Amino acid sequence: MNYLIFILSLLAFTPKTKPTLYLIGDSTVKAGQGKGENDMWGWGSVIGQHFDSTKIDIENYxxxxxxxxxxxxxxxxxxxxKKMQKGDFLIIQFGHNDDWAINDTIRARxxxxxxxxxxxxxxxxxxxKHEVVYSFGWYMSKYVNEAKAKGVEVFVCSQVPFNKFENGKVKRQEEYYPKWAKxxxxxxxxxxxDLHELSAFYYDKLGFDETKKQYFTPKDNxxxxxxxAKLNAENVAIGIKNTKKSKLRKSLK
Known part of the structure; x- marks a missing residue:
């Protein structure tokens, strides 16, 4: 029994052999349980296809x-x-649900x-509860700064584009979340x-109807x-690959 306790204690203090890539975001990163319920997929559920699993673990939160x-x-x-360790990685993508009422009886988000x-x-x-609500940039900066303080390499993604067109192109807004994320x-x-622009580039070439047919669910845009999801994941991987100062590049296939 004492021998078993000794072995378990050694395992508890064994350092990780691989770093972890953490993902945080909304349903466009992980929809439902991440298993394609209602044909909805977030890019975080398929991003693993672009990484060498012998070099890195991925945890999608x-x-x-x-x-x-x-x-x-x-x-x-x-x-x-608390789980993060020096040498880990974090990708953050929010914005879609930030564009909502600050206080209401539906979401208050x-x-x-x-x-x-x-x-x-x-x-x-x-x-x-009484609450102090801050800006999108305040919350995003908190995540970045607290993770970096632990030695984590952080990526901020602009939100994925929706299938919303204006004048024949994906609708862009100058003062909006992609700009603030940057x-x-x-x-x-x-x-x-800039995931928003990387994927919008493909949508622009297809137009609304074909983009809807190829990349979106019947439920919404x-x-x-x-x-x-695979297109967005590929563009995240491209973004990582093009980030020359990133150590995460070494874990890509």
Whole structure:
């Protein structure tokens, strides 16, 4: 019995042989349980196809319906942060659910637009708790800075494009989450992957109808099918590959 306890104690303190790539985000990174329910797939569920599993582990903690704010206030971030070790990696992609009401009885998940330091105090109509709500950039910067403090290499992704067209092209907005994600990456010295533009490039060539047919579910123009998830995952991998100062590149196939 004592021998068994000794062996277990040794295993508990054995350092990891491989780093871990952590993913956090919303349903466009992991839809449902990540197994294609209702034909919906997030790119985080298929990104492993681009990595050498002998060199890195991947843990996808993205969850549907969360914004950069509610992923934190739900208590999901702290356990992940505790697990992280020097030499690990983190990819963050939020934005879709941040564009929501800050306080209502439906979701109450919105953040203040932009990357400023302004805040607003609310009595949350869902949680019934007093809460200070910050900007999208504030929450994103918190994730980046806290992970980097542990020696983790961080990538910020701009949100995936939806199948929403304007004047024959995917709709872009100057003051919107892709821009703010880039600014967060620049301000925190994190890596940036412009996933929004990388995938929109392909959508632009196809147009609304063909993009819908090839890459999206019948349900809506937000959630991708398996082919759409694979396209976004491939573009994330391209973004990593093109980040010359990243150690994560070495784990790509």
């Amino acid at each position: 993205a969850i549907g319906g969360r914004s950069s704010r509610t992923f934190l206030t739900d208590g999901r971030w702290e356990p992940i942060l 919105g953040t203040i637009k932009g990357i400023g330091l302004d805040s607003v105090e609310i009595d949350n109509l869902i949680t019934k 600014q967060v990456a620049e301000n925190t010295k994190a890596h940036f992957i 937000v959630h991708t099918n398996l082919a759409g």
